[in-house]
Amino acid sequence: MNLPVALDAMGGDYAPRETVAGALAAAAAGVPVVLVGDEERLRRELAEQGGELPVVHAPEVIEMHAAATEVRRRRQASINVAMRLVKENEAGAAVSMGHSGATMASALFTLGRIGGFERPAILAEIPSAAPSGRVHLIDAGANADVRPAHLEQFARLGAAYAERMSGVARPRVGLLSIGEEASKGNQLVLEAHPLLHRLDLNFIGNVEGRDLLADVADVVVTDGFTGNVALKLAEGEARILFGWIKEALSSSLKAKLGGLLVRDALKRLAARMDPAEYGAMPLLGVRGPVFIGHGASDRRAVTNALLRAHKMAGSGLVEFLGGVE
Template sequence: MLIDIALDAVGSDKAPEPEIRGAIEACRALPVRVHLIGPEPELRDLLDEHLEDEDLPIVIHHASERIGMDEKAAHAVRTKKDSSMRVGLKLVREKKVAGFVTAGNTGAAMATAKMVLGALPGVDRPALTARMPTATGSPCVLLDVGANVDCKPYNLEQFAVMGEMFARSVLKISRPRVGLLSIGEEETKGNDLTREAFPLLKALPINFIGNVEGRDIFNGSADVIVCDGFVGNVALKTGEGIGRLFRDLLRESLTRTVTAQVGAMLSRKAFNDFRRRLDYNEYGGAPLLGVRGVCIIGHGSSNEVAIFNGIRVAMEFANAGINTSIEQELANRPTRTDASPKAANPPNASDTAVQ
């Protein structure tokens, strides 16, 4: 059976071309039906141009408005009631599709998902999750990477539960090692947030390995690393920049030193493998954990490869039933008195680190 996935067709910087190409490739390679959300006449013309006579399970849902990258998320979410994000997420809420993918404005996507889908019981703030490449070949789950700039200790506690469940359900790691991102391994190191969060994570029924440092994101010593959205987004963007630097330096070195044709071919193969391991397009976007439905948020500069992988991740996320697992896991934890209704109010869209 085909799994229905909604795709914001006008979200990315170069939309809708990457979305159309990514949707076509996904329908060719995966058991999915893609629902393109956006202005129907524009999408229909472009889709017909690319498909010619090919019959693929792609449908279009009209949305008359789109939210730009430079728009204030809170204002756009309130005023644009027929945006592609809202139309797509309504399909998730009505269970007409199993998940939603967008490469649009991150703050608007997070705020719209919170408003349209609602948070899971026991979740005060949804968290964006990124899979970071490591030296071992297995990704490290980093959260939050941009949904919440300012966090309370109990927010990090919830992030740890959700990230651990994600690693078990999606990455198939039987007992994920969970670390708290800080400036030193000792329990007393860090700022007020990390020092107060440490005992909360330590008390959880998870494999908490204590504080980890920035280098541990990439060396494979932890499977899940928890932090607030400000720190996580800086780490994510720094990792992307380092990846591009290494890629460019390696290409330059290979071009300068490899002369034999056979050697050049072998080096290109190794380089392409290296590039894929560092390329964020291969990871397909960040799942928004803690909302009542599957929402995958990709990079604004996503190409068709990233869109394809975003659809793949949404399909895998829906198949894993991770939202149900997170809800059950949080329901079994005692409610904390410090997570008061006033403190637990969800952030508005202006709180997000990524716009």
């Protein structure tokens, strides 16, 4: 059954304009989408953009400044309604560019955890020199404090995603540390290392921060605090690097002429490194495909998030992990 992707159309800094525009583009690409949110506003936005999509009314919105626990009180919030559509098998996946904490809380309360996974984790796909063109970093921010057993579970989640979503056969799994030797790392890493070693995975041992973007590992496992810092560092470095390149190519007439020659190549590189290329990050370990995007996402990011969510819904990943009884 080709179920639609439920989009929390009220989530994000530029909703509903950008969410509706992104949804229309995804629908044009063949992805069925149902918009969830204030029906009057969404119908008006659809009319202004000259499109048509099904809408499920949700009278409440959990604002970015609200506490994540508001999902318990606001049962008719757009993110909760979107999650219920997935739970009731009326949608194949849920996507939100809104409150990330509320999205995680709603997924846990509404969908629940997959058996064998104590905590869900966020996976980030970062452009790298690996054959697949990306490295899968998990956890990227869902769990600041974890136990060694959680890293073992994150490794299983990340490897399954890399194989089924990115097509990486027997992905190389590395544990982020401060040295390659098994004796290096903090207490968490030292205790997690033997747990990952015993798994039926292609565990290659510890990897360092410098290996994150190199062709060393396909999946890098860490706690959410460290993972989020690494992710933001990579994104920030990319922005600074392109700023330096732009500055260098504007420094003289000769440099400007050279810039014209490499302009198209630089545009392709910039698109590859743009976080909007991936759209949103999957929350793995819950009983349904859930994607969380950045609050400042534009329509391109929304479109790509919907495309990836639809792909995951049809990949059988949740079923493979034991998320369907």
